[in-house]
Amino acid sequence: MLKFTAEHEWLKLEDGVATVGITAHAAEQLGDLVFVELPEVGSQLSKDGNAATVESVKAASDVYCPLDGEVTEVNQAIVDDPSIVNSDPQGKGWFFKLKLKNTADADALLDEAAYQDLIA
Amino acid sequence: MDDQTVLKTTPLHALHLSLGARMVPFAGYDMPVQYPAGVLKEHLHTRTAAGLFDVSHMGQVVIRAKSGTYEDAALALEALVPVDILGLKPGRQRYGFFTDDNGGILDDLMITNRGDHLFVVVNASCKDQDVAHMKAHLTGCDIELLEDRALLALQGPRAQEVLAALWPDVVDMKFMDVRDALLHDAPCIVSRSGYSGEDGFEISVPADQAEQIARALLEDLHCQPIGLGARDSLRLEAGLCLYGNDIDTTTSPVEAALEWAIQKARRAGGERAGGFPGAARILDELANGTSRRRVGLKPEGKAPVRSHAKLYADAEGRTELGEVTSGTFGPSAEGPVAMGYVPARFAEPGCQVFAEVRGKYLALTVSALPFITPTYKR
Numbered sequence: 001m002l003k004f005t006a007e008h009e010w011l012k013l014e015d016g017v018a019t020v021g022i023t024a025h026a027a028e029q030l031g032d033l034v035f036v037e038l039p040e041v042g043s044q045l046s047k048d049g050n051a052a053t054v055e056s057v058k059a060a061s062d063v064y065c066p067l068d069g070e071v072t073e074v075n076q077a078i079v080d081d082p083s084i085v086n087s088d089p090q091g092k093g094w095f096f097k098l099k100l101k102n103t104a105d106a107d108a109l110l111d112e113a114a115y116q117d118l119i120a
Numbered sequence: 121m122d123d124q125t126v127l128k129t130t131p132l133h134a135l136h137l138s139l140g141a142r143m144v145p146f147a148g149y150d151m152p153v154q155y156p157a158g159v160l161k162e163h164l165h166t167r168t169a170a171g172l173f174d175v176s177h178m179g180q181v182v183i184r185a186k187s188g189t190y191e192d193a194a195l196a197l198e199a200l201v202p203v204d205i206l207g208l209k210p211g212r213q214r215y216g217f218f219t220d221d222n223g224g225i226l227d228d229l230m231i232t233n234r235g236d237h238l239f240v241v242v243n244a245s246c247k248d249q250d251v252a253h254m255k256a257h258l259t260g261c262d263i264e265l266l267e268d269r270a271l272l273a274l275q276g277p278r279a280q281e282v283l284a285a286l287w288p289d290v291v292d293m294k295f296m297d298v299r300d301a302l303l304h305d306a307p308c309i310v311s312r313s314g315y316s317g318e319d320g321f322e323i324s325v326p327a328d329q330a331e332q333i334a335r336a337l338l339e340d341l342h343c344q345p346i347g348l349g350a351r352d353s354l355r356l357e358a359g360l361c362l363y364g365n366d367i368d369t370t371t372s373p374v375e376a377a378l379e380w381a382i383q384k385a386r387r388a389g390g391e392r393a394g395g396f397p398g399a400a401r402i403l404d405e406l407a408n409g410t411s412r413r414r415v416g417l418k419p420e421g422k423a424p425v426r427s428h429a430k431l432y433a434d435a436e437g438r439t440e441l442g443e444v445t446s447g448t449f450g451p452s453a454e455g456p457v458a459m460g461y462v463p464a465r466f467a468e469p470g471c472q473v474f475a476e477v478r479g480k481y482l483a484l485t486v487s488a489l490p491f492i493t494p495t496y497k498r
Contacts, residue, residue, distance in 0.1 A: 031154065031160070032159065033423070034160070034451075035422055035423055035449060035456075037423065037478075053478065054161065055423070055424050055449065057160055057349060057350075057353050057428075057449050058154075058349045060424065094442070095322055
């Protein structure tokens with residue numbers, strides 16, 4: 001199941017674990033990324049808390065945690081080469097995996113149609 | 121600026137929109153921050169080929185002595201600027217700054233000897249204040265802010281070749297030369313200078329022919345439009361100051377490491393020593409140094425360290441040293457680059473300092489400026 005947030009993150013949900021990244025729209029707005037900082041594996045994140053930082057030549061931006069949970073894996077490839085986020089934001093450019101505290105919390109997030117309406 | 125303020129536009133505004141620029145407010149103008157290529161590619165394109173920038177928001181000012189002589193205009197401006205303007209030859213340009221009575225910097229500018237008058241280019245955000253300042257103090261001169269001119273910057277290793285298609289004589293110009301030229305029959309003023317660290321030109325053109333000339337330059341596929349985003353990363357890699365960030369009324373020219381712009385004639389023992397606002401402090405600092413200096417800073421990691429990050433002597437944030445005044449990722453430096461002010465004892469290349477970024481203390485090495493090798497045609 002694919003979900004979205006108004007802060008331009010996407011979540012792919014499988015067995016209570018969400019793979020989280022930023023949307024193609026967000027990547028396009030940010031421009032070419034030159035630096036990515038990811039949370040540490042094992043850290044407990046709260047919904048709307050700061051999860052990651054991305055920087056373009058122009059500015060730094062925060063990536064917020066979409067739901068409460070524990071970080072189980074991070075994508076080191078985008079730290080080594082931030083351009084992957086621009087070239088494949090909703091695929092190889094994922095940020096981290098989050099074991100959700102309450103799987104049902106995801107139901108309140110936007111579905112793809114609602115997100116597309118938001119950015120239209 | 122409040123939302124009610126109507127942004128001004130430059131004569132190239134319609135061109136920016138047609139090229140797909142992302143527009144932002146800058147110094148009261150609606151300006152292109154980037155085009156579809158994006159800041160990173162625009163930056164690298166300028167360093168490898170040629171970039172065209174709209175800098176029409178900057179102030180172009182003619183200073184003409186009522187007596188009609190260059191000498192009187194030069195001597196008048198020397199009362200506001202600690203630069204040897206009398207000694208500037210016709211068709212030559214120099215960098216300088218207006219100082220205040222405390223020795224701070226009111227604005228920086230480019231000054232050209234145009235034979236019988238001076239032509240200066242000042243920052244957009246300061247131009248009204250600069251014109252008022254000159255009108256108040258240069259009572260023997262007529263000061264005219266040119267409202268009917270646009271200003272293009274053409275920068276990069278292929279800039280000469282791009283401009284030569286419109287004006288073959290450009291090949292005879294050297295760094296900081298200024299000439300009259302006809303581009304598409306429009307009377308233009310071409311200077312071989314810029315603010316990117318690359319060889320290149322600034323071209324003052326009649327407003328009503330600006331778009332035609334810009335489009336003609338862009339016909340050469342080596343020449344791409346470049347926004348303010350890349351202009352900032354280019355000038356920072358080149359170690360050049362941005363007024364309002366790296367220099368302002370709280371920084372003196374010697375603190376800002378700009379003493380190279382103060383020629384011998386205006387220093388102690390020179391033919392026209394002093395005689396500019398803040399001379400007592402500035403001459404003292406030239407002789408005895410300052411307690412703090414602007415330096416280049418190279419973050420040791422990959423994270424950009426941006427303006428207003430606090431600098432410390434230690435990795436625990438105990439002894440504060442100063443602040444980063446400009447910082448970004450340098451696409452040509454292939455890593456983060458920054459500038460800031462540190463106490464004199466930390467100002468030697470190789471010194472280590474720490475910057476606070478998102479609660480962490482990141483190590484930076486004080487580095488010689490610029491971060492790239494300029495390609496000016498001397």
